[in-house]
Structures are given as C-alpha cells and as structure tokens.
Amino acid sequence: MTLFGIDVSSAQHGIDTGAVPSDIVMIKLTGGTGYVNPDFDAELAKAKADNKGVLAYHFYHEEYLEGTPDQEAQFFLSHVMPYLDGTVGVALDYEPTPTGRFNALDPAQSKAWCDIVHAQSGVVPWGYGPVSTIGAGLRSVSDAGYPIWAAAYTLGYQPIYGYTPPVGPLGVPAGMNVKMWQFTSSGHLPNWPNELDLNIFYGTRAEFDALCAVGGAINPQGYKPTPPSEDDGMSQAEVLEIQGFIDTLQTELQKSVGEVTQQLIQDQIRDLTAHVDASIQAALFASEKFDQKAGQDEGAVIINEVRANANMLVAIAAKNAPAVAAAIPADIAQAVADELAKRLTETK
Incomplete structure (x- = not known):
C-alpha cells in the first residue's frame, strides 16, 4: 500500500489542501529562528477537515535567520506544540539554502535538531533533503532510525500529471531509510493551476499515523518500506x-x-x-x-x-x-x- 501527498508552503497561497487530491499533506510551519508560514493554519485546517494525514515541517537555516540546532528546534517547538494532538507529524527540511549561505551540511546538526524535537514533543521527526545531499546531511538521522523523506527528480523538471512516479528514487545512498519519496516539483493536479511537489509514502495510513503519535519511539533498525501491492489500482x-x-x-x-x-x-x-x-x-x-x-x-x-x-x-x-x-x-x-x-x- 502507498499514499500520495503534496508539499505546500506560503508559495501556494490560497490552495485548498482539502480539494487538491492527496492522502497526506506536508506543510511548512517555520524557518530558522524567525519565520512562520502565515498560511499554515488555513492549509492545516482544510487538510484535516478532509481527514488527510499531515506533517508540519521546519526549514533549517532560513536565510538570515540562522541559529544553532537548539535555537531552531526551540523556535519550531514554540509554534508546533499546540498542533501536536497525535494527528500531526513533524519534519526537518535540511538542505543547502537557495543562495548558498548554508551549504556545509553537518549530520551532527540535523540529528541534534531531531533529538531535541523528539525528546520535547514525543513525536518522531522526519529528515527531508535532496537525494544528492542526504548522505552528507542526514546520514546520522537515518542511522538513528528517524524516517527519511528524499527528493529525487529522476525526470528532472519535466511536467508530471497526476501521481505517476517514474522509476526510482535513484541515487539514494546505501543504507538510508527512505520512507517517502518526493518525485517531482513539477507536478500537476486538479483544483490547483500551478506546479506542485508530489510525494509517495511507502506504507499504509495506519503506519503514517503512527509516526504522528505523541510518545512514538524511533526504530534503530530504520523504517522499512512497505512494497506497493500489485492491486493498488490503475497501473x-x-x-x-x-x-x-x-x-x-x-x-x-x-x-x-x-x-x-x-x-x-x-x-x-x-x-x-x-x-x-x-x-x-x-x-x-x-x-x-x-x-x-x-x-x-x-x-x-x-x-x-x-x-x-x-x-x-x-x-x-x-x-x-x-x-x-x-x-x-x-x-x-x-x-x-x-x-x-x-x-x-x-x-x-
């Protein structure tokens, strides 16, 4: 069984996360030590009203708002805690920033952030990053058993219509516990006129919900993908x-x-x-x-x-x-x- 989802932020201002087809929705909440997505509440409410799974994520080292792992974790926690009712998961977006102000990825920093958030919230964090950098930036996160959400655009920026992932994800470093794959940033779905990030989660809704539960335990052996069934619908x-x-x-x-x-x-x-x-x-x-x-x-x-x-x-x-x-x-x-x-x- 697999689930399909979209990744949104204030860049998708006005999107109806309930109306755009998806099983799960990943929503940017904070960045660095000072950014808060002004559209988070609206995007969350519409997704939950349609009974979709939700991840709230933090963008590490938002440019000019950079902090230490503890500072950024505390900033994220100060905003996410009211939403953690057992139905909302958390994630760290750990990747080079657009202008290159932050590109020396340090797996000790990403793991420290995840450890702090897990210890204080009780929710198991995800680690997200491009497949080209997750080996350098999220290896220790993966080795600790936190689930990995990898971005690998095997078709580049070619438009993809609907949830039709190509062969992949390609280039994942050996041993990385990839549980979710973002397969395009050029996706097209009904009820939204612009491009979207499209994702596939390898597991059931119950497995996704378990990763949102308060009091969840990390698995030192890592999360193993559930192979999709041959009967999972339209080929x-x-x-x-x-x-x-x-x-x-x-x-x-x-x-x-x-x-x-x-x-x-x-x-x-x-x-x-x-x-x-x-x-x-x-x-x-x-x-x-x-x-x-x-x-x-x-x-x-x-x-x-x-x-x-x-x-x-x-x-x-x-x-x-x-x-x-x-x-x-x-x-x-x-x-x-x-x-x-x-x-x-x-x-x-």
Whole structure:
C-alpha cells in the first residue's frame, strides 16, 4: 500500500489542501529562528477537515535567520506544540539554502535538531533533503532510525500529471531509510493551476499515523518500506498511455496549427485535460477497492471514461493534426471536430 501527498508552503497561497487530491499533506510551519508560514493554519485546517494525514515541517537555516540546532528546534517547538494532538507529524527540511549561505551540511546538526524535537514533543521527526545531499546531511538521522523523506527528480523538471512516479528514487545512498519519496516539483493536479511537489509514502495510513503519535519511539533498525501491492489500482502503464495521447496531441499542434487557431484549440484542451486529470485521480483513489469485484467493476468504468476523454483530446485537433486523427475512430473525431468548428465560428 502507498499514499500520495503534496508539499505546500506560503508559495501556494490560497490552495485548498482539502480539494487538491492527496492522502497526506506536508506543510511548512517555520524557518530558522524567525519565520512562520502565515498560511499554515488555513492549509492545516482544510487538510484535516478532509481527514488527510499531515506533517508540519521546519526549514533549517532560513536565510538570515540562522541559529544553532537548539535555537531552531526551540523556535519550531514554540509554534508546533499546540498542533501536536497525535494527528500531526513533524519534519526537518535540511538542505543547502537557495543562495548558498548554508551549504556545509553537518549530520551532527540535523540529528541534534531531531533529538531535541523528539525528546520535547514525543513525536518522531522526519529528515527531508535532496537525494544528492542526504548522505552528507542526514546520514546520522537515518542511522538513528528517524524516517527519511528524499527528493529525487529522476525526470528532472519535466511536467508530471497526476501521481505517476517514474522509476526510482535513484541515487539514494546505501543504507538510508527512505520512507517517502518526493518525485517531482513539477507536478500537476486538479483544483490547483500551478506546479506542485508530489510525494509517495511507502506504507499504509495506519503506519503514517503512527509516526504522528505523541510518545512514538524511533526504530534503530530504520523504517522499512512497505512494497506497493500489485492491486493498488490503475497501473502506471495505464496512466502513461493516457498521458501519451496528450503529449502526442500537443506535439502535433505545435507542428501544424496556426497561432490563433492553436490558442483557441488549446483553451479547449486545457479544460479537457483537467477532466482527464480528475478522472485519473478518481481511478487512483478507487484503488483500495480493486481487489474486490465491486471495486474492479468501478475501476473498469473509470478507466474507460479516462480513455474516452483522452480520445476526445486527440479528436479536438482532428482537422489540424491528421497523424493524430488517424489513430482514433472517425465518428468520435468528426463529432468533436464539428463542435470545435462551431466554437471557432462563434468566436470570430
């Protein structure tokens, strides 16, 4: 079993963490010795109202607000303690800062922060960092048994639609106890127009909740990932097939459609793409039922709907992208092409 989640901060001001599809939400609370996310309360409330798991995290050495491990831990604790009711976990974001003011990662500092927070809050902290630096910055945290949340963008900054993690995470140092993987910062989900950090947690909701419990004990042997089940819903191949339709369509549009017409068509594509994404999420979140007959029937219906929507996307460009149009049934292509022609006429 796996869970999917998003990572948000004030950079996602206005996001409805309850409406954007996810099982868990990681929210920045503090940074250094003086920064507090002004959107934390709103983001937390919406996530909890939708019964999502939550991690509150601290960004170490926020630029120009740097402190010692104890100072930064105490600052974080002074703000996070009121929220620690057994349903909110904690994490340390330990990575080089954007301008390079802090890039000499010291595993003794990250472990000291985690030890202080664990001792005073009773909640087991996570250690987060890019896969390129977790060996240097979080090795002692991992060796102590704290769970690791690694960022590894194996596809770089290529857009990823829905929770479709590529092969990975790649480059994790041997022996690191990676329990959660942030696989992109260029993710796209329904109900939010901009890019998001997307994550996959290797375990069940009960396992995630256990890491939020007050009085939780660290495991010196580390947390071992729970392998995802073969019945965990819509396969990656299914989703990639759908995304292939969209990618092919966009390529053909670039080749063969004039700028004005292309913009009009792309407006329609944007709406239908959102519908496809929503259908993908519906299929993924129906995954827990796929090992039961009723769930299989439901999943089959959803997948068929997704494929139909993908075909509609391709058909929109039927008159302007012949190579794509040839791959779909003529009646579908003609119906959507007629609708497109009607809309283009109305727009003139």
